[in-house]
Amino acid sequence: MNSIADMGGMHGLGPIRVEENEPVFHAEWERRMFGMFILAFAGGHFNVDMFRYGMEQMPPAEYLGSDYYEHWLHSLTMWIAANGSVTEEEILARMKEIEEREAA
Amino acid sequence: MGAVHEDHNHHRSRVALRVKAVESLLVEKGLVDPAAIDKLVDLYENKIGPRNGARVVAKAWADPEYRKRLLKDGTAAIRELGYSGVQGEEMVVLENTPTVHNMVVCTLCSCYPWPTLGLPPNWYKAAPYRSRAVIDPRGVLAEFGVTLPDGKEIRVWDANAELRYLVLPERPEGTEGMSEEALAELVTRDSMIGVGFAKTP
Amino acid sequence: MLSMFPASGVDELVATGGPADREVDVAPRFKPGDMIRARNIHSPTHTRLPRYVRGRVGEVIEACGGYVYPDTNALQQGENPQHMYNVRFTAKELWGPDADPGFVIIISLWEDYIEPAN
Numbered sequence: 001m002n003s004i005a006d007m008g009g010m011h012g013l014g015p016i017r018v019e020e021n022e023p024v025f026h027a028e029w030e031r032r033m034f035g036m037f038i039l040a041f042a043g044g045h046f047n048v049d050m051f052r053y054g055m056e057q058m059p060p061a062e063y064l065g066s067d068y069y070e071h072w073l074h075s076l077t078m079w080i081a082a083n084g085s086v087t088e089e090e091i092l093a094r095m096k097e098i099e100e101r102e103a104a
Numbered sequence: 105m106g107a108v109h110e111d112h113n114h115h116r117s118r119v120a121l122r123v124k125a126v127e128s129l130l131v132e133k134g135l136v137d138p139a140a141i142d143k144l145v146d147l148y149e150n151k152i153g154p155r156n157g158a159r160v161v162a163k164a165w166a167d168p169e170y171r172k173r174l175l176k177d178g179t180a181a182i183r184e185l186g187y188s189g190v191q192g193e194e195m196v197v198l199e200n201t202p203t204v205h206n207m208v209v210c211t212l213c214s215c216y217p218w219p220t221l222g223l224p225p226n227w228y229k230a231a232p233y234r235s236r237a238v239i240d241p242r243g244v245l246a247e248f249g250v251t252l253p254d255g256k257e258i259r260v261w262d263a264n265a266e267l268r269y270l271v272l273p274e275r276p277e278g279t280e281g282m283s284e285e286a287l288a289e290l291v292t293r294d295s296m297i298g299v300g301f302a303k304t305p
Numbered sequence: 306m307l308s309m310f311p312a313s314g315v316d317e318l319v320a321t322g323g324p325a326d327r328e329v330d331v332a333p334r335f336k337p338g339d340m341i342r343a344r345n346i347h348s349p350t351h352t353r354l355p356r357y358v359r360g361r362v363g364e365v366i367e368a369c370g371g372y373v374y375p376d377t378n379a380l381q382q383g384e385n386p387q388h389m390y391n392v393r394f395t396a397k398e399l400w401g402p403d404a405d406p407g408f409v410i411i412i413s414l415w416e417d418y419i420e421p422a423n
Binding site: 005006007008009010011013014015016017018019022024025027028029031032033034035036038039040043045052055064067068070073076077080085086090091092094095098099 | 121122126127128140144148213226229232234236238244247
């Protein structure tokens with residue numbers, strides 16, 4: 001698809017920002033997201049081409065404005081919803097539960 | 105500025121919460137083993153990284169026969185040193201010479217040779233590098249502090265398929281007689297992507 | 306078929322990965338030295354043919370062999386392996402007469418993405 005991901009040759013996307021002494025993972029959620037991608041792949045939820053296709057379908061403004069592993073989160077949640085494993089409603093409900101539990 | 109920063113932090117905490125929720129559901133439904141996540145994280149955070157690729161490069165500098173094997177069949181030669189597998193199943197090594205400088209990008213996503221370089225840095229996966237490497241490689245190199253002589257050809261490789269590229273940087277001056285271990289210390293990750301040179305001793 | 310991948314399998318999974326090369330029954334249509342044109346096709350679904358090479362002429366530098374075809378694999382319509390080629394484009398061909406003459410771009414193109422240049 002002629003998606004935002006197909007960006008070779010685009011102008012105006014800004015200077016290259018190098019983070020000095022960048023860690024492999026910036027936060028715990030990046031670690032867990034990395035692991036879940038590999039395991040969902042190995043568990044048969046998608047092949048690598050499906051996974052990339054999922055990322056390409058992210059709304060362009062979100063794609064450009066988000067952290068890298070959010071692209072992975074978008075594709076993962078798209079495919080696990082598509083195959084009926086985990087729905088968006090379940091995710092939102094679980095987020096609420098966790099939030100309430102952690103606030104207590 | 106403060107408000108934007110606060111918004112980013114709020115957004116990130118929502119993302120973190122969402123990831124927690126997804127993991128919790130996948131584990132509960134017996135689809136993901138959290139111990140497997142732990143193992144994967146440990147491998148890529150602590151064990152697999154650019155020091156692997158540096159050893160490959162140092163061996164190629166020190167051993168002309170290995171260099172020939174590496175350029176002929178990168179996958180097999182890299183596997184000789186024990187590096188193989190996910191996102192490195194098929195390796196192609198690109199030799200920098202006095203007349204050619206190689207640079208690697210994945211314009212469409214973030215493809216990168218994990219077994220030799222570990223996971224890519226954010227700048228490699230982000231829009232500025234991905235968009236500009238194929239249209240203004242000299243400008244990109246300048247941002248990395250690299251200036252090439254005018255006569256040198258730049259070859260930009262777009263890693264859009266499953267071939268994974270590793271740049272073999274030129275061996276720096278003044279390194280004669282150095283051990284492979286010492287040579288490996290000079291090989292930077294950026295030199296193996298093609299946005300830098302190896303260090304001089 | 307969905308399954309839970311066990312922690313005990315992680316080391317081997319990481320060391321083995323998932324190679325994408327496949328046997329293809331037909332002979333490759335192109336060979337090194339051939340001038341090809343990347344087709345002006347605009348798939349609305351997944352493809353690894355970026356816009357910046359479409360319609361442009363390049364030189365085949367290597368016939369890489371057969372690989373899983375991403376365009377159909379992404380739609381769960383099968384691997385449909387086909388021959389893939391590394392193709393070199395000059396900067397001027399891609400970016401116009403004012404482009405820096407000192408660089409080239411090399412990209413992998415599956416056989417369905419290309420046609421003879423003439």
